[in-house]
Amino acid sequence: MNDFNRGYARSIPADRADMSVDAGLRSFMLGVYNKVALGLLLSAGLAFLTSAYQPVASLLYVLTPDGRLAGFTMLGTVIRFAPLAMMLVAMFAMRNPTARSSGILYWALVASMGAGLGVWLLAYTGASVAATFLITAIAFGGLSLFGYTTKKDLTGFGSFLIMGLIGLVLASLVQMFFPMPGLGFIISILGVFIFAGLIAYDTQRLKMTYYQLGGDQQSMAVATNYGALSLYLNFINLFQFLLSIMGSRR
Numbered sequence: 414m415n416d417f418n419r420g421y422a423r424s425i426p427a428d429r430a431d432m433s434v435d436a437g438l439r440s441f442m443l444g445v446y447n448k449v450a451l452g453l454l455l456s457a458g459l460a461f462l463t464s465a466y467q468p469v470a471s472l473l474y475v476l477t478p479d480g481r482l483a484g485f486t487m488l489g490t491v492i493r494f495a496p497l498a499m500m501l502v503a504m505f506a507m508r509n510p511t512a513r514s515s516g517i518l519y520w521a522l523v524a525s526m527g528a529g530l531g532v533w534l535l536a537y538t539g540a541s542v543a544a545t546f547l548i549t550a551i552a553f554g555g556l557s558l559f560g561y562t563t564k565k566d567l568t569g570f571g572s573f574l575i576m577g578l579i580g581l582v583l584a585s586l587v588q589m590f591f592p593m594p595g596l597g598f599i600i601s602i603l604g605v606f607i608f609a610g611l612i613a614y615d616t617q618r619l620k621m622t623y624y625q626l627g628g629d630q631q632s633m634a635v636a637t638n639y640g641a642l643s644l645y646l647n648f649i650n651l652f653q654f655l656l657s658i659m660g661s662r663r
């Protein structure tokens with residue numbers, strides 16, 4: 414997985430400055446965005462199924478008589494942590510990924526995350542979820558467009574964001590086991606800024622990856638899957654942090 418996260422050119426070559434006219438790059442990026450869109454559509458469908466269809470919801474969640482979330486069943490807890498487990502396993506097991514294996518990883522992660530996202534539909538009103546999703550989609554489009562068109566090298570900015578992401582994970586673990594008033598709100602604010610920046614950074618990283626691969630179709634198929642996964646995770650995390658700030662709880 415790390416092969417497509419590092420090692421690309423640190424600056425944009427002068428003869429490739431106007432990347433908007435490169436038909437090959439447009440086709441590559443369109444493949445990434447299409448996969449992200451399909452992943453979000455699948456996730457939305459699974460989230461609705463696991464929250465609105467009572468037989469399925471009862472397998473994953475402990476609900477109050479009026480349908481509000483009270484906790485998780487054993488299966489719900491497994492699904493909740495399944496994406497993290499899959500990513501950790503993939504980091505060590507997929508040293509030489511193929512288009513097939515990376516595609517399976519992408520759809521398995523999308524499906525498991527989508528099944529776990531039903532919790533947000535149970536915790537927040539449908540109107541606030543829909544409004545936050547629309548805001549996230551608009552922000553994602555604008556940030557990704559910036560990352561695609563800017564001629565500024567975002568490598569240093571990306572390294573800073575990744576360090577911030579590590580700090581965010583550690584702070585979230587502290588908040589999980591030792592809840593502190595106000596820390597959750599601070600984490601959400603930082604999360605919005607970190608994942609907003611990562612959307613632009615990862616978009617530019619994908620452009621550089623495309624040129625580094627030099628037309629190798631097999632490698633580009635793998636890069637498409639991993640690129641879609643990066644942007645999908647950025648979208649989902651940005652959405653969740655925005656929802657925790659802006660959402661109206663049931």
